Amino acid sequence: MIRFFLVGVLIACSGCGTAPTVEVDPRVLIAPNTNVILDRIQVNAIGPVRGNIRLINMTATDLPIKQTTTWFNSIGQNINTLLSRPEKMIVPRFGDAYVELIAPTPDAVMFQVRVEADSPD
Amino acid sequence: MSKLKYLTLALPFVLGACAPMQTTLIDPRADRSAIGMGLDSRDFDQAASKVVKDMLRSGSLDKPQGGRYVVVMSRVSNDTMQRIDTDQLIKNIRVALLNSGKVVFTTAIVNSARGAEDNMSMQVRQLRSSQEFNQANVAKQGQMVAPELSLSGKFLQNNNRLGDGSQRVDYSFQLTLTDLRTGLAFWEGNEPISKLGPGQTVAW
Numbered sequence: 001m002i003r004f005f006l007v008g009v010l011i012a013c014s015g016c017g018t019a020p021t022v023e024v025d026p027r028v029l030i031a032p033n034t035n036v037i038l039d040r041i042q043v044n045a046i047g048p049v050r051g052n053i054r055l056i057n058m059t060a061t062d063l064p065i066k067q068t069t070t071w072f073n074s075i076g077q078n079i080n081t082l083l084s085r086p087e088k089m090i091v092p093r094f095g096d097a098y099v100e101l102i103a104p105t106p107d108a109v110m111f112q113v114r115v116e117a118d119s120p121d
Numbered sequence: 122m123s124k125l126k127y128l129t130l131a132l133p134f135v136l137g138a139c140a141p142m143q144t145t146l147i148d149p150r151a152d153r154s155a156i157g158m159g160l161d162s163r164d165f166d167q168a169a170s171k172v173v174k175d176m177l178r179s180g181s182l183d184k185p186q187g188g189r190y191v192v193v194m195s196r197v198s199n200d201t202m203q204r205i206d207t208d209q210l211i212k213n214i215r216v217a218l219l220n221s222g223k224v225v226f227t228t229a230i231v232n233s234a235r236g237a238e239d240n241m242s243m244q245v246r247q248l249r250s251s252q253e254f255n256q257a258n259v260a261k262q263g264q265m266v267a268p269e270l271s272l273s274g275k276f277l278q279n280n281n282r283l284g285d286g287s288q289r290v291d292y293s294f295q296l297t298l299t300d301l302r303t304g305l306a307f308w309e310g311n312e313p314i315s316k317l318g319p320g321q322t323v324a325w
Binding site: 048050068081082083084085086087088100102104105106119 | 149150152153163166167169170171173174177178213214216217220221222
């Protein structure tokens with residue numbers, strides 16, 4: 001009985017040892033099966049909001065993705081802007097890609113980035 | 122007789138294949154339709170978005186003494202093999218720049234054979250001599266604001282046949298922001314759009 005328990009503990013520990021740390025931020029939504037990981041998000045909120053988001057690809061294939069950044073004003077209303085149109089990009093194999101954030105209007109204070117796999121229906 | 126039977130059997134399939142595709146509304150935010158070798162609105166949006174971000178990030182639109190720059194839209198030429206109304210792209214850029222709060226565009230300058238973008242600015246000045254109009258609302262002399270910056274650009278296309286029989290089309294959208302007082306380019310942007318597709322596809 002104890003032997004089985006010890007074997008179980010060993011398997012559980014080895015599984016935990018290799019798990020990559022994944023950044024979680026409510027402002028970045030990554031759709032399931034996209035296979036990219038949010039590495040870090042840097043935002044400068046002094047003056048107009050600007051910053052960038054680093055996405056990484058740990059797989060051996062290039063990943064075409066589409067990112068959409070939605071901007072909101074201080075009372076949570078959606079700002080209709082060209083900078084909220086979907087942007088296609090490729091995260092190269094074992095590489096990274098950056099989503100650039102620049103407030104489209106002086107009243108844009110919040111944003112949400114959606115990342116999904118880019119594949120035609 | 123047997124030929125007739127086969128023809129009768131095949132007819133519904135032929136007719137079925139000719140059934141028209143159902144029309145659907147496309148939301149740009151959830152547009153998953155296939156792409157072609159030519160340029161479509163998605164390419165225009167993406168290129169416009171990138172140059173606007175680049176321009177805003179560069180700081181070239183931040184007026185040192187505060188306020189907004191007055192910008193005039195100059196010529197944007199199309200050197201691609203496609204018939205492109207450059208206004209489709211330029212309007213997106215203008216709207217985004219105007220909303221940024223850093224610039225304001227003038228539409229009163231004559232910059233093409235078609236005249237000014239909005240001729241009304243000049244036409245309403247003819248009302249100065251009319252007794253029918255209350256002159257309080259009529260524009261006085263010296264009220265128009267001259268532009269400080271000019272935005273000009275060019276679309277380019279380069280087709281290449283690759284060794285494996287495929288075709289690569291490189292489009293390039295170039296934009297220049299010129300200070301009209303000195304003639305110096307404050308900012309320049311070049312946004313490439315590259316596409317790879319089958320060799321038999323025609324890109325125009």
